[in-house]
Amino acid sequence: MEYVKELLKDTPLKATPQRLAILKEIYEAGHIDLESIYKNLSNSFPSMSLATVYKNIHTLKKYGVIKELAISGSKSKYEIAKQKPHHHLICKVCGSVIDIEIDTSFLKKQLKDLKDFEVTNCDIYCYGICSRCKNKTSG
Ligand SMILES: [Zn+2]
Ligand SMILES: [Zn+2]
Known part of the structure; x- marks a missing residue:
C-alpha cells in the first residue's frame, strides 16, 4: 500500500x-x-x-x-500515470494491453515543422494478435 x-x-x-x-x-x-x-x-x-x-x-x-x-x-x-514513457500493443482477440517502449524521436522530428500545430506528446496504439491468442488459433 x-x-x-x-x-x-x-x-x-x-x-x-x-x-x-x-x-x-x-x-x-x-x-x-x-x-x-x-x-x-x-x-x-x-x-x-x-x-x-x-x-x-x-x-x-x-x-x-x-x-x-x-x-x-x-x-x-x-x-x-507516473511511469516510464511507453506505448501500447493491443490484442484484437482478447483485448489484452501490453506496454512497449518505442523511440518516437523520428515522429517528433517529422512533426516538428508543422506550421499550425505544436505537438507536445504522441501516444501510439498498435493493434494485432498476442502470442497467447496466436498459439490458440494456430494449434
Ligand atoms: Zn490476445
Ligand atoms: Zn501502459
Whole structure:
C-alpha cells in the first residue's frame, strides 16, 4: 500500500481506504477497466457502488495520478500515470494491453515543422494478435 500512497503525495487528495484500494488494483493489473476494478473490490468493500468507483477514477484522473487509455473499440482502461514513457500493443482477440517502449524521436522530428500545430506528446496504439491468442488459433 505504501507505493500507492506515495502517488497521492503531490495531490490534495485524501488517502481513503477505498481510493488506495482502487489505486492498488490499477497498479497490480497494469491496465484495467472500471467494471473490473469494481468487481475485484466488491468483496473487500461490499458497500462501495460502481458510482463511487467512477467518482474516484474521475478524481484520480483529474489530478494526473492515473491515465485513461484511448483504445478504440474497447472500454476505457486506466493505468498509473507516473511511469516510464511507453506505448501500447493491443490484442484484437482478447483485448489484452501490453506496454512497449518505442523511440518516437523520428515522429517528433517529422512533426516538428508543422506550421499550425505544436505537438507536445504522441501516444501510439498498435493493434494485432498476442502470442497467447496466436498459439490458440494456430494449434
Ligand atoms: Zn490476445
Ligand atoms: Zn501502459
